[in-house]
Amino acid sequence: MMDFAWTAEAEALRTEVRSFLAEHLPPELEERLYDTGDSHDADFVKALGERHWIAPDWPRDGFPRLGAEEVHVLENELTRVEAPIYACSTGMMVAKVMHAVGSDFLRDEIVPKVVRGEVTIALGMSEPEAGSDVAAIQSRAREVDGGWVLDGQKMFTTNGHLADYVFMLVRTDPESERHRGLTTFLVPLDLEGVEAQAVFTVSGERTNITYYSEVFLEDRWRISEVGAGWHSLMLALQDEHSAPFSPHLARLVERAEGWATTPGPDGAVPIEREDVRRRLVEAAVDLEVAELLEARTTWMEARGDVPVAEGPMSKLYSTEAGVRHAESLTAMVGPDALRSRTDPTAVADGMIEHSLRFSLGMTIYAGTSEVQRNIIAQQRCGMPRG
């Protein structure tokens, strides 16, 4: 029998998460994150870790292991309010790789700290000449007495200025090409020779270019076998569980509805206008669909299926709908919609303006819409590669 309702446990968790957020994500913290563009807050992450909400599907003494539906609700609630959890996701992505192929030191010393929210790990994969085509990387490490010396440069090291470590993919065999001769390391970000240079995005988040110049690294920080870096990277990416994207659309709709149901300076309530209702309905219908798609993906995960094209489909649908509706709802509000949050005359607290900018990155990061369409065509329509 089909059943589209969430479990009672999941609904109970939703309430719990919301009261957690009311306590741990006060307006001041939200404001600071907005102003700095940071995607991380150490206290918030520690509080999450104390509830075992960083890796809720990971076994830990004294804590229940959450089911897929509960994990979904937890992530949804956190994402909807833009809680600073990105360093946790990246940390757990790397923790799972270390758990699978890392040394005892990494597995026993580092992984538990990630789970508890005590340390965070940024990602160092992309390079100026290696975006989607990761195999084109040029950063390198050469073996020296007692360890390695790293040189290179990584793009988009989000949290590179706040995290404790960065997960680095580098070329250890200078003669090698493409996927061969690569090795992964966990690089402490406080080592000498490491530098993070701020890069701000259109939506105001801070990411970094990180530079590595003659960085000496003990061998215990090596994650993969020498030359087996590509395999360990694949382990990280294989974790098909993708972040939910519909909460971003939900946030936009919520803000727009808030504006529409509040009387304007002339006393008129915008939602009485037909075009306002039309635009809101279009967004609300797409939001319901996006949520349904994600619910189904969650249900597949709960069954142990791999949603190999469902994740891409959800991401494609939610993020493209996000762009479309951010534009439409901006037009709905009119010129004032473009004043930003830091402007005292901003409409809807400037958050429709922020959604408009934010939405443009969503169709790019974590695989562009073009890449998602290729995956869907190949995986679900049986089209040939290339």
Added chain:
Amino acid sequence: MMDFAWTAEAEALRTEVRSFLAEHLPPELEERLYDTGDSHDADFVKALGERHWIAPDWPRDGFPRLGAEEVHVLENELTRVEAPIYACSTGMMVAKVMHAVGSDFLRDEIVPKVVRGEVTIALGMSEPEAGSDVAAIQSRAREVDGGWVLDGQKMFTTNGHLADYVFMLVRTDPESERHRGLTTFLVPLDLEGVEAQAVFTVSGERTNITYYSEVFLEDRWRISEVGAGWHSLMLALQDEHSAPFSPHLARLVERAEGWATTPGPDGAVPIEREDVRRRLVEAAVDLEVAELLEARTTWMEARGDVPVAEGPMSKLYSTEAGVRHAESLTAMVGPDALRSRTDPTAVADGMIEHSLRFSLGMTIYAGTSEVQRNIIAQQRCGMPRG
């Protein structure tokens, strides 16, 4: 100085063409063409030929040679009312090839008849396995005493059941591949072994599959040198002057405006409704742009420039706008829009319904939208082929 007005000569010609149409394209003929799906009428074509309007840029004693702007106006007016001129266009395409590479017989006997509207020529290029990729054709001719024997099958031979000849591209060297070993012929359609089987399109036009079974053909019907067929085909296609597409959009807009300004059964005039005005404006703006683009293409031709990407751009813009607005204006009219012209209860004489079906073919024939985008990207944005 920029100047966007048509010449006085062109405007005078417009008036002349309109009165010609009033005389030679009476409602009964329109209706017969609609019912049969034919794209040709011998009397109409003869009347066109008498005015030298089949090849108005072709020298002919006793007639002025029209300039690019006048040709444009002539074609626009004819296309807008769906006059049966397709067999003239295809005929002239082939006449130009015969003029360039054909024998004296073809040049002196056939070409003038095409120009005068006394004979028509259909195209036999596409095959079941060779659409955009014409070089994949399999129809063949083998040399015999005194001529050739043709075998094969051609798709989309529009007017194949009405025209006098078909322009055939066949493989004359059975060992050859792709572009080599091809030859072009002018095949009289009344020869034994030629058969035309009707294929109707979604918009109700009749095209044909033509079958050629052991058709004996004298050598005088050969157009190209043996093996030089590809070159002569390229000559035909190189004629970059493309048919105008905006008149189809103009026809749709005109019909929709006619509906919108006529009181409905309840006495209300639809154009008073805001959504009706919005939909009409969107279509009218796109129509103005489409006409501007075509005017500029015409102007380039008049200057002797080759509008290598402008033709594709005009076609892409006009035809995609056609699909979009046919859908939008159908929704504007409501359920009744879908009753066809032959239905006594039809709205707007069923012609919005016809535009809806017609528009879907426009983005396919004469190069799909995908092909047009490739051309534009390569020719005007400098993108690499392939």
Added chain:
Amino acid sequence: MEFRLDEGQIELQRTVARFCADRFPLDALADREGRPVQADDWQALADLGVLGLLVPETDGGSGLGVVDAALVFEQLGDHLVPGPVLWSLLAAPLVGDVVTGGCMVAGVESSALSDGAVVVDHAAEIDVLLVVHPDHVSAHRLADLPAPVPLDAVDPLATVGRINGLGEGDRVGDAATAAQLRLLGTVLASAMLVGVSDRSLRVARDYALERHQFGVPIGSFQAIKHLLADMYVRTQCAQSAMYAAAAVLDDPDSSDPARAAAGAKLLAADAAIENATTAIQVLGGMGFTWDMLPNHLLKRAWATEQDFGTIDDHAAHLGATIDAMAS
């Protein structure tokens, strides 16, 4: 949460798919153009239990739920099954002999009325015309009505006629029944449209793999791939919303049935029209010929979009109830 069909449902789906493929083969569509529903086909549909799906077992039906019926109608759309199956199924609990195939029913919503006349699919073939008014449902024996005037059908696989004047008819349902019929009709029309979307995708996909250009299947070209990916996404979205709406109709307390049904119809009609149109584009010149499947899929999509509220109607309904959507 459970998105999977149970075993009975999967079996039902398979049975109907096999039946349709067997009795209404898509490679013989030309034979069906403009033809009335064949008596043996109608009897076979009745024998299969399609017409009595929602009638309780005690009354000779199958007593199944709306989700089950939706599965069946997805298949009917997928195979372009002809005839007023949906209206007959809706009428089955209200009008005698429908379940057994002895009485064929078509219908109209009273909103379709203008100057007292109605345009009805299969008008000349039916026994009874069902009219869903805002506050009641009436049934009219064809024998008591003026003879239908034949019109051109949007969908060439159907016939259509205009009936000038209905009279009173028999009152066979109250306002609640009328509302329920409208909801059921909306969801099951959506199911047919999802079937049309999915078939359009498969037709385009098969062609993209078979047809070669420049030595490779045209499905290797990114432009074609992306068209197919978008077709897939549209089908999946419409299907998810349609199943969800069907489930809400089975358990009306779980959510708002009118809202769910409106959303489903809107998405399913859009998916069917867009996908059939895209199938024409993918098939190119061949796709634009009358006898090929995309033409028939598009016509069916256009015709079914009109039943139980157009895209615009449902968008307007959702707009009017937007306050309920605020989350």
Added chain:
Amino acid sequence: MEFRLDEGQIELQRTVARFCADRFPLDALADREGRPVQADDWQALADLGVLGLLVPETDGGSGLGVVDAALVFEQLGDHLVPGPVLWSLLAAPLVGDVVTGGCMVAGVESSALSDGAVVVDHAAEIDVLLVVHPDHVSAHRLADLPAPVPLDAVDPLATVGRINGLGEGDRVGDAATAAQLRLLGTVLASAMLVGVSDRSLRVARDYALERHQFGVPIGSFQAIKHLLADMYVRTQCAQSAMYAAAAVLDDPDSSDPARAAAGAKLLAADAAIENATTAIQVLGGMGFTWDMLPNHLLKRAWATEQDFGTIDDHAAHLGATIDAMAS
């Protein structure tokens, strides 16, 4: 018919392009963020004759036409030139010292007024504020107004301020002048937006050729090609409509200037926003960073869409005059 620029126009275009590239280099945008207009830049613009383009030669201007001015503003958009150049140009015939660069003018349409306050680009930097009312034009010396309250600018290359209360000001134009300023402003804002569209296309094109993935330029992929083709078409359409509108303003009897201007603005704003957005998508992760050109192009497009009527405003205007469009 003549679509070609004459030699004088081509020379003008080249001169302005060279000037902009030299004085406002796009690789040093970061230096210009949030910065007021520099006095020497403003003087240079005046010296080049930009501010007096439409002022008769007898009054110290260049006495050029609207098409010429459109060519210049295309370049200003293309190079993201800062400052209230458009408003100053509009004010030049009405307010003293503008042509020589001695008086900087910004402006608002009275439709922008709410609760007596106005939001003005470069409010703190100007000498005079021009207000275009429905039936007249007024000029207000900044010195006589309350001090502007700085706000965040949509376009980081501009500053913006709120002025609370305007008073009466001096009447410097009648209803006809007001109407003419609105038309000119609409067309020249369109020209700037066409410049932004075209620059967005060129940025995306260059990146698509330079950036390699899997061993080939990303411009080899059909998905990227088609994005670029659509950018090209949008730019060409907007440019054609914009030049046509400018030509109509130069020869108002040839067609309806209000309708032509509205169509141009609608198309140009859409092209600029869509192209800048597409440039971000083509440049991928890099495109989404603040310091890269696409961000600035998009911000300029958003900001300029608001000037002299948004897309929606112009669509509404055309809708209201639809009867004139019926052909």
